[in-house]
Amino acid sequence: MDVNKLMSSMQGMDYEAILKNLESMGGPMKNALMIASVLTIVIGLLWCFFGLKLIRVWAAILGLALGFGIGTGVAAAFELSSNLILICGAVGGILLAILGAVFYHVGVFLIAWITGSSLALLVLQPKDWKLMLACVGIGLVVALFTIRFAELIIIVITGINGGMSAGTGIISFLPFDNQIVRYGVIGVLVVAGIAVQLLMESGKRKKRTLENAKKIREQNSTANEVAKARAMIDELDKKPAAAKKGTAGKNQKKKKAAPKKNKK
Template sequence: MNELISIINQVSGGEPEEIIYDLQSVIQNSTASMIAGIVIGLLICFFGLKLIRVLAALAGALAGAVIGLAAGIMFGLEGTVMLIAAGALAVILACLSAILYRVGAFVWLLMLGVGAALITFTPDSLLTAFICLGAGLILGIITAIFLDPIIIIISAVAGGFIAGISAAELTGLAGSFLITVLASLVLAVIGLVIQFMMKSREVGKKERLYSESFREKESMETEVERARMLLDDEDGEKKSSPDDEDPVRESEDDEDDDDITFIE
């Protein structure tokens, strides 16, 4: 708790290097954060594509807050004003990321890439910070182009390693690099299989629904054509019926013709 309070004070005071260092300390040394890392990692690993809009909204909120804090530091804002600006940008980017699918995918993978780079390499210089940002940008752009397949692959791998590393930290096996990597890879492979299976079922369901709707439409068009043909037949019969001569009238006309012939 004291570390979190220290982070909030540093945010209002604009001390980015100390913020990153304290965040790393909280993540690596807190039991609660390790448990949360396992749960969040498994959710991302197994349901990354299903939860993409939720993850994108969270990533958008985080991106907005970071941009707001960075802008506040650049323009010399402090305290409440900077926090309000960061909060407003966080809300705006969260909404945009949740509504616009491609934008949300880009923001989610951007923040994931930058976060992974920052946790792995503490930016001790501006160049290192830009390298971390560049890695996130490349990942976000690739994801925005290819969307679902890349989201599945990255979320499965990232979630597997988040859960695996957090579990290793919690159980005291973090010193065994091989065990940590193997456990993370196993989770990543399982996540890949599960997510691609769910995506395949979703695509199959959409194709089945489209096929059913197409057959219904075709059947309806066939019934309409049959009804039109029946109406045409009925109209043809009605038009032909007045032309038929009455046999009684025809016989009377014949008698009249005979009378006239006789008189002549």
């Protein structure tokens, strides 16, 4: 199979015409398309406004899909049976889903890689495997940058990706399709999503700072109380010692004074 010809034919398809033809069928097909559009809008809005907050959920979902694709691809390359291919795909998907959900940085890396690659694919629209691998490489570079700027990059790429998905779904419900309106809706959603996520992250960091400051104050207060208690104990220990010393001195004076009275 010639992959380049396959990708070229996919690029040449008129997807809007296909969707219009499906919509004209009416009945269950039209309802299915409407449900798919609504789901696209909901998921896009969640990505746009809660990309960073729900990062473990997204990491589990994307990890499941990516792991399943990798597992089935590797198994198919070794020409295994269909059952083993599905088993390998399931194992790979579950493994990546667990890693992405449990380990924060693994989830961040997966999301940045997949969303960065998908955005590169959307912009460059590759027609051969070389350009497609370049898009995957761009996503990998974006993912590597998340090691240092994790929160900021996740906010930006989820805001862009979610805004584009939700905006495209919203436009499909409008009675007209205008490019200016399309770009306007997407732009407003992207800016609003990124701004909301930045505000939430700022509030989260402020709350974390206040909690750390409270802990430090409590530790210092506890240390001061302990120091005061030790000082009081030392002071109490010194008083009996001083009293004993004074009593011993008086007894010695009395002993010295007693022989003098006997001589008289």
